[in-house]
Amino acid sequence: MNFWRGITAILRKDVLTELRSKETVSTLSVFALLVVVIFNFAFELRVENAHQIAPGVLWVALAFAGVLAFNRSFLLEREGGCMEGLRLMPMERSVIYVGKLLANILFMLLAEAIILPIFAALFDVPILNAALWMVIVLGTIGFAAAGTLFAAMAVNTRAREVMLPILLFPIAVPVLIASTKSTAQILDGQPLFEIYAWIRLLLAFDVIFIVLALLSFEHVLEE
Amino acid sequence: MSKVKTNSWQLLITMTALSITISLYLIFLYVPSERIMGIVQRIFYFHVPSAWVGFLAFFVAFLCGIRYLARREARWDAVENASIEIGVLFSTIVLVSGSIWARPVWNTWWTWDPRLTTTLVMWLYYVASLLLRQMVEDKERKARFSAVLSIAGFINVPVVFLAIRLWRTIHPVLFTTEGAAIEPSMLLTLLSSLLSFTLLYLCLLLIRVGLASLEDELNNLKLLSTLHSPEGVE
Amino acid sequence: MENLGYLFAAYTFIWIAILAYVYILAQRQRNLEREIKTLRQIWERKINGSE
Numbered sequence: 001m002n003f004w005r006g007i008t009a010i011l012r013k014d015v016l017t018e019l020r021s022k023e024t025v026s027t028l029s030v031f032a033l034l035v036v037v038i039f040n041f042a043f044e045l046r047v048e049n050a051h052q053i054a055p056g057v058l059w060v061a062l063a064f065a066g067v068l069a070f071n072r073s074f075l076l077e078r079e080g081g082c083m084e085g086l087r088l089m090p091m092e093r094s095v096i097y098v099g100k101l102l103a104n105i106l107f108m109l110l111a112e113a114i115i116l117p118i119f120a121a122l123f124d125v126p127i128l129n130a131a132l133w134m135v136i137v138l139g140t141i142g143f144a145a146a147g148t149l150f151a152a153m154a155v156n157t158r159a160r161e162v163m164l165p166i167l168l169f170p171i172a173v174p175v176l177i178a179s180t181k182s183t184a185q186i187l188d189g190q191p192l193f194e195i196y197a198w199i200r201l202l203l204a205f206d207v208i209f210i211v212l213a214l215l216s217f218e219h220v221l222e223e
Numbered sequence: 224m225s226k227v228k229t230n231s232w233q234l235l236i237t238m239t240a241l242s243i244t245i246s247l248y249l250i251f252l253y254v255p256s257e258r259i260m261g262i263v264q265r266i267f268y269f270h271v272p273s274a275w276v277g278f279l280a281f282f283v284a285f286l287c288g289i290r291y292l293a294r295r296e297a298r299w300d301a302v303e304n305a306s307i308e309i310g311v312l313f314s315t316i317v318l319v320s321g322s323i324w325a326r327p328v329w330n331t332w333w334t335w336d337p338r339l340t341t342t343l344v345m346w347l348y349y350v351a352s353l354l355l356r357q358m359v360e361d362k363e364r365k366a367r368f369s370a371v372l373s374i375a376g377f378i379n380v381p382v383v384f385l386a387i388r389l390w391r392t393i394h395p396v397l398f399t400t401e402g403a404a405i406e407p408s409m410l411l412t413l414l415s416s417l418l419s420f421t422l423l424y425l426c427l428l429l430i431r432v433g434l435a436s437l438e439d440e441l442n443n444l445k446l447l448s449t450l451h452s453p454e455g456v457e
Numbered sequence: 458m459e460n461l462g463y464l465f466a467a468y469t470f471i472w473i474a475i476l477a478y479v480y481i482l483a484q485r486q487r488n489l490e491r492e493i494k495t496l497r498q499i500w501e502r503k504i505n506g507s508e
C-alpha cells in the first residue's frame with residue numbers, strides 16, 4: 001500500500017507542477033510539430049506519399065520530443081535541489097522510478113493528443129483507429145521506460161542534454177522500428193493479425209525495461 | 224608480480240602467438256578457396272571470430288556489471304570497462320571487415336542485414352556508454368552507471384536483433400549470408416581462428432585490467448601526497 | 458584472384474586496429490609507470506629529508 005501511496009504522491013507533485021507552469025506539454029507539442037514541419041520540407045510530404053513517410057515522421061518527432069521530456073523531468077528536480085528530498089523518502093527507490101515514469105507517459109500522451117489531430121489534418125491520414133492508439137500507447141510506454149531510467153543517469157553527467165539521446169536512441173531501436181512499421185501497416189489498412197508480431201515485440205520491450213529499471217534504479221539514485 | 228603469475232602470463236602469450244601463427248597458416252596456405260566467392264571469402268576466418276569476441280566481451284561486461292552491483296568491488300568495474308573497450312574494438316573490426324567483404328561479393332559496402340545492423344546498433348550504444356564514463360567524475364558513481372548500462376545493453380541485444388529481422392523480412396531480402404554446409408577443412412580453420420581470437424581477447428583483457436590497477440595505484444599515491452604534503456614541507 | 462586487394466585491405470585493417478590498440482595500451486602503461494616512479498621518489502626523498 002505504501003508503494004502506491006509513494007507513487008501517487010510523486011505523480012501528483014509532477015502533475016501539479018505541470019498544471020501551474022504548463023511548460024512540458026506545451027513545449028513538447030510545439031517541438032514535435034516543428035519536427036513534422038521540417039520533415040515536410042526535407043521530404044516533400046504530400047497527401048499521395050504521406051502513407052509511406054508519415055509514420056516515420058510521426059515517430060521521429062515523438063522520439064525527439066520524448067528525449068526533451070525525460071531530460072526535463074530530472075533536470076527540474078536537480079535544479080530545484082529536490083533530488084535530495086526524493087532520496088530522503090522512506091521508500092524504495094523504484095517508487096521514484098514508477099512515479100516519474102507515469103508522469104512522463106502522461107505528459108507524452110497529452111502532447112500526442114495535441115499533435116495527432118494536426119498530423120491527421122496535414123497529411124490526411126485516418127487516426128480514428130483503436131489499433132493505432134494501442135501502438136502509440138505501447139510505443140510511448142517503452143520509450144519512456146528506457147528514457148526515464150537513462151535520464152536519471154544522464155542528468156548526473158557533465159554533458160547532460162547530449163548524453164540521453166545518444167544512449168537512448170540505440171537502445172530504443174526496437175521501439176522505433178516496431179512503432180513505425182506497425183503504424184504504417186495500420187494506415188495501409190492491413191488487418192490486425194498482420195501487426196501482431198510488432199505488438200508482441202513492443203510488449204516485450206516494455207516489460208523488459210520496466211523490470212530492469214525497477215531492479216536497477218536503487219543503484220542509479222544512490223549517493 | 225609473483226612468479227606463478229608471470230609464468231602463466233608468459234604461457235598465455237606464447238599460446239596466443241602460436242595459435243595465431245597456426246591460424247594464419249591454415250587461412251592462407253592450407254584451406255581451399257571457396258568456389259563462388261573465391262579468395263576474398265578468406266576474410267570470413269577473421270570476420271566471424273571478431274564478431275564472436277565482440278559478443279563475448281559484451282557478455283563478460285554484462286556479468287561483471289551484475290557482479291559489481293551485487294558486491295561493489297572496484298575490480299569488477301575494471302574488468303567490465305576493459306571488456307567493453309575491447310568489445311568496441313572488435314565490433315569495429317567486424318563492421319569494417321564485413322564492409323570490405325561485402326563490396327566484391329554483393330557489390331555494395333553495406334546491407335541492412337540483421338546481424339550487421341545489430342552489430343552497428345550495439346557498437347553505437349557501447350561507444351555512447353564509454354563516453355558516459357568520461358562524463359562522470361565520481362569514481363563510484365561512474366562504476367554504478369556503467370554497470371547498469373552494460374546490463375541494459377546486453378539484455379537489449381536479442382530484442383534489437385528480432386526487431387531488425389522482422390523489419391527486413393517485410394522488405395524483400397536481397398542477400399543472405401547463410402552458406403551451404405561447411406567443409407571440414409574450412410571448419411577446422413574457423414575453429415582455429417576462433418581459439419586464437421579468444422586467447423587474444425584474454426591477453427588484451429589482462430593488459431587492460433592491469434592498466435586500470437596502475438591507474439588506481441597512481442591515484443592513491445597522489446592522494447597520499449596531497450594528504451601529507453603540509454607536514455612534509457620544511 | 459582479382460579480389461586479392463580486398464582480402465589484403467581487410468587483413469591489414471584488422472591487424473592495424475589490434476596493434477594500434479596494443480600500442481596505445483603500452484604507451485599508457487609506460488606513462489603511468491613513469492609517473493608512479495617519480496611520485497615514489499619524491500615521497501621517499503620527503504621521508505628521508507624530514508628525518
